[in-house]
């Protein structure tokens with residue numbers, strides 16, 4: 326139970342000189358979150374290097390950004406399609422891509438990671454980048470569920486390390502959770518907060534506790550929806566309709582699960598139930614495990630709880 330009762334008292338390190346104005350950003354992971362963050366950062370005048378493991382993945386990421394920008398432009402420049410096209414091209418010029426994070430780290434004010442939800446993989450990445458990035462560079466993770474402190478422990482810049490948690494779809498969702506660990510300096514926290522505002526987002530301040538604010542409430546709700554269905558107490562369609570029309574949610578829990586990605590959901594719940602096995606809120610779901618084992622990861626693979634092809 327220590328996992329959830331652990332009290333964090335924040336202290337500010339004095340080793341980071343002053344808050345950094347973030348202009349050059351490296352985003353690692355060009356999946357649904359990394360691409361969305363890259364799009365919003367580039368749209369607000371930041372220079373972005375998007376990093377992923379292969380050229381093919383990066384091509385798909387940039388195509389996704391272009392598709393999303395078209396949707397934004399269609400609304401924003403409804404009366405002036407040429408201005409919309411110009412906007413798209415200008416934003417895309419702010420985005421370059423690389424398969425090696427070392428390529429951009431030396432010129433980055435911020436390295437923001439949005440790769441797979443796995444502690445060891447994130448630690449390896451940041452441990453390597455710590456040796457390449459200049460002293461002023463801030464590191465941040467978009468993790469949904471892992472302690473920022475644990476990810477930061479692979480680096481020697483824990484005062485310049487925080488959490489920046491965005492929401493899916495990034496171009497539409499206004500919130501960013503800005504997470505300070507007990508070691509995060511006030512200057513780093515301010516830099517991340519100002520960066521979130523510069524992206525046009527509404528930041529909230531969070532402690533480094535499991536799930537921060539949103540996911541500490543959202544994950545138990547989503548998992549209980551799955552278990553309710555597994556108990557035979559409602560079809561997934563009825564549960565989705567019920568939560569949309571009865572609680573005013575834009576998506577039902579099964580639609581949202583497919584949207585988030587069932588692999589990410591499983592990473593989150595497996596991690597939490599391992600740390601807090603007696604907590605019924607984090608009990609696993611057979612159905613979720615089965616779908617992930619079958620490679621049905623939701624919208625991104627064409628099938629999850631529902632079919633998209």
Ligand SMILES: CCCCCCCC(=O)CC(=O)SCCNC(=O)CCNC(=O)[C@H](O)C(C)(C)COP(=O)(O)OP(=O)(O)OC[C@H]1O[C@@H](n2cnc3c(N)ncnc32)[C@H](O)[C@@H]1OP(=O)(O)O
Nearest residue numbers: 393396397469492493494496497544547575576585590593
């Ligand atoms: C157990 C683990 C569980 C926890 C997992 C944790 C994951 C995390 O760490 C944190 C998270 O992100 S949790 C997910 C949070 N996101 C949500 O809850 C999204 C819920 N859905 C919505 O808000 C709307 O359905 C949504 C905004 C998506 C769409 O809006 P509508 O429902 O109003 O749909 P439409 O009426 O069709 O409007 C669509 C119009 O919105 C624009 N748009 C949507 N997606 C876009 C995108 N990706 N890029 C750019 N524009 C976009 C667009 O204008 C669109 O119009 P069309 O282009 O004409 O379709």
Ligand SMILES: NC(=O)C1=CN([C@@H]2O[C@H](COP(=O)(O)OP(=O)(O)OC[C@H]3O[C@@H](n4cnc5c(N)ncnc54)[C@H](O)[C@@H]3O)[C@@H](O)[C@H]2O)C=CC1
Nearest residue numbers: 354355356357358359377378439440441442468469493585
């Ligand atoms: N899906 C969601 O709704 C949300 C997810 N998150 C978090 O954001 C992170 C990414 O999630 P998604 O974008 O949904 O995942 P995703 O599966 O769409 O994308 C992850 C990307 O990271 C790349 N990648 C994996 N390991 C890498 C490495 N070592 N170096 C470079 N690239 C690597 C993959 O090739 C993939 O393109 C996770 O930590 C997740 O918990 C946070 C908020 C919402």
